[in-house]
Amino acid sequence: MALTLKLYQNRALTSLEKFLDAARLEGPSKAFEDNVDVGLVSDYKLMPGLPDIPYVCLRIPTGGGKTVMGAHIIQICGSSYLERQHPVVLWMVPTTQIKTQTIEAFRDHRHPYRQELDDAFGGQVAIFDVAEFTRIRPADLVTKVCVVISTVAALRVDKEEGRKVYEHHEDLEGHFTGSAAELQHLDKGKDGKAVASFANLLKLYGPLVIMDEAHNATTPLSYTVYERLGPKAVVELTATPDVSSSNVLVSVSAFELKAENMIKFPVILKEHNGEWQVAVSSAVARRKSLAKTALDEPEYIRPILLIQAENAKSEATVEEVKRHLVDTDGVDEKAIAIATGTQREIDGIDLFANDCPIEVIITKQALKEGWDCSFAYVFCSVAQVKSDKDIQQLLGRVLRMPYAVPRRQDAMSKAYAHVTTDTFGRAAGELTQSLINIGFNPMEAAAAIRKEKPPELALQGGQVGTPELPVSRVVLAKAPDFSKIPERDHERVLFVLDAEGPGGVVELKDELDFLTVEAIVSTVIGKEKKAAVAAEVERHQQATVAAKAPSERGVLFQVPRLYSVEQGELELVDRGAVSASFNWDLLSSPPDLTSFHFDESSMTFEVYLDDKMVQFQNVKDDVGTYLPGFAQDRTASDLIGWLDQEIREPSIKQPVLREWLRRAVTGLIEERGFSLSQLLKGQFILRRKLGEQLLLAKKNAYDKGFQQALFHDDLELVTSSEPDHAFTYPADMALYPATSYYAGSFKFKKHYYPFPGMLPWKTAKGDDAEEYLCAQAIELLDEVEFWVRNLVHITQFWMPTASQRTYPDFVARLKDGRLFVIEYKGGDRVSNDDSKEKRLIGELWAKKSGGKGVYLMAQKKDEQGRGLREQLLNAINKAP
Secondary structure: OOOOOOHHHHHHHHHHHHHHHHHHHHOHHHHHHHHOOOOOOOOOOOEOOEOOOOEEEEEOOOOOOOHHHHHHHHHHHHHHHHOOOOOEEEEEEOOHHHHHHHHHHHHOOOOHHHHHHHHHOOOOEEEEEHHHHHHOOHHHHHHOEEEEEEEOHHHOOOOHHHHHHHOOOHHHHHHOOOOHHHHOOOOEOOOOOEOOOHHHHHHHHOOEEEEEOHHHOOOHHHHHHHHHHOOOEEEEEEOOOOOOOOOEEEEOOHHHHHHOOOEOOOEEEEEEOOOHHHHHHHHHHHHHHHHHHHOOOOOOOOOEEEEEOOOOOOOOOHHHHHHHHHHOOOOOHHHEEEEOOOOEOOOOOOOOOOOOOOOEEEEOOOOOOOOOOOOEEEEEEEEEOOOOHHHHHHHHHOOEOHHHOOOOOHHHHOEEEEEEOOOOOHHHHHHHHHHHHOOOOHHHHHHHEEEOOOHHHHHHOOEOOEOOOOEEEEEEOOOOOOOOOOHHHHHOEEEEEOOOOOOEEEEEEOOOOHHHHHHHHOOOOOHHHHHHHHHHHHHHHHHHHHHHOOOOOOOOOEEOEEEEEEOOEEEEOOOOOOOOOOOOOHHHOOOOOOOOEEEOOOOEEEEEEOOEEEEEEOOOOHHHHHOOOOHHHOOHHHHHHHHHHHOOOOOOOHHHHHHHHHHHHHHHHHHOOOOHHHHHHOHHHHHHHHHHHHHHHHHHHHHHHHHHHHHOOOOOEEEEOOOOOOEEOOOOHHHOOOOOEOOOOOOOOOEOOOOOEOOOOEOOOOOEOHHHHHHHHHHOOOOEEEEEEOOOOOOOOOEEOOOOEEOOOEEEEEOOOOEEEEEEOOOOOOOOHHHHHHHHHHHHHHHOOOOOEEEEEEOOOOOOOOOHHHHHHHHHHOOO
């Protein structure tokens, strides 16, 4: 049974599909610019040696299920760009160990990875280790999805194993029987003939390359490998992309993972100043407490404690830590496992099993690659914590949520870290940096590490309007000069001299002025040390801003939504809302295929897609080449059946859709003079065109039905701000689905969350971005109590249109209690049909709100010549 994809996985895959569709029409550079996530770098970087191929990266944080998305990536690339029903895939991983694990998973028909592949391709799947490439048969490549799994190193020509990939093999000669024209782009031997090598085989078929953990592969040598294999598309998957060389198309936030219950969040940090034994004993007590709490969970959970011991020459060695666990904390020796390079006591152990006794795992460095046990809840470091790779990996181990479902009890939804430190406040910064290094963005990481409150404060809780501001401590080699800092900051910084001097610790409270920050950083010598201290102070600044935000103070933010009244009951008005009498007859809307042409002389299809004329070279009929008679046996009914499977529309009954497709195919053959053979060779292009026409027919029908229902009184409409009916912004910032954050110099202090999400402040030319200027104008209005950058995400406030949900750019609460919804449109878009529809629905929402709602479609200058501030004030002051 196939897994249900998470919202963020569907979002990433949808973006990839849109990019590939656009790349087919306009090339990858323009497609990337039009489809990249807001806030990411939009300049497309060409693949060295292969400038024309789509080359993008999907950033999925640790624990986000990158591999399970692979089957869907293969299907999307095959049908949208490669135009192959059974694409050839080269799946590349960084290490032999991960290769072995990946092969085992894909060959196991019960494993979710394999089930996803089988479901996507009807079980027509073949998995090969790169070392087995001579076993690939010609028939495999045209009747099955062939996935070859390899390390990057195995394909490098400077390695012996790699050289085999580029050498002639008799077993592969059957693949190279095509015409000279078909083989001309392949590497030739001394005899001038194409070498029957695995590399040439890949180049012949133009594979899709999926690069897992891609941050390990953005090197000139890796690009040389790509060039030798001739891929048609490269998709990278990683939590930590190299943004200087990768084209990050989609960046999934850790908050999106939290919303889908993929990770535990936040991480509760307990710092221990003193003996390492105290940290271990405290972590053991935490694990015991969680184990007791876990008994009330529906599913079996046995919380596990991961302890990072020190190396042999240090005090807290693996042996000493184990001795302390047994002798002092009373942990059963059977409940302890050691996982180091020499002692591998968890290999082959099912840690999820009910009868598994293991409660504590002691390691020195990172656990083995691919280790994944979501029962890991508590992390303890007995060394002075630093954001090195071992800490990063071990911290990442305790983030995964058991069973990826919400936990009944709040304590079981969090992760826990116990660390030893000589300076309170430093560990939070180090762990925050560790989270950044494993894929969290800086704001997410800052919100993720929460220091444990003393019991008396935890019981009191925070009150609305009284934020508890963080206190940070930064170690300095000498006392800073605070003589020139602003007067107010003298109460916000305190330097405590070490007993031995001249260094000490500076304690930071509240938000600091630039001059104060400069006074602290200027005491440090050395570029790297300056950067480290500056980063610590910046984390303090961010944490302080975060604590003051309305969301962090528990302020409720609700927005009334639009409902229809049906038999006394309220029904939320969603996209495509129509009256009960609405009926859509697809058969009355035949597809327009007049632009579909086939040039016999050049063997090229010509077709308008999205109003753009595109040429498609005739696809070679591989099945006819290798399986004589097979292609000739296909009928028009087979083509219609395939189209019926590929083109789906939930609002249309399948017999109606099939008849619509039958009429389209019959019309092309009988009226336009196409042969069945031509249509079979152009089936992917035909599918694209018919899919486009189907969506157009639906949009036209629902536009009319929607207008009739909402604007001609077919439906009785109201808005409701009752708690059960109003939209509520979650106060937990972990559920604000931003993938990037505003990073400009202007400080937003009224934003509901600590920082506005996905709000670029500069254009590519260096000008102020228009939506940023709109946000600034909202911020500066005295009438605004607070506001939010409303994001395009299912968890955000939306309004319905005929074909989709529209997400206004900003929502503000005014000091008089009204809600102000603002949609910003650039001058080139404010008058188009899409904007007109959004304006109508927004104004309808405001009209039905009974004076509780205000709506404005803002622009840089309106028809009366008013600027943004004047437009906002006019909308607020206009009588309801």
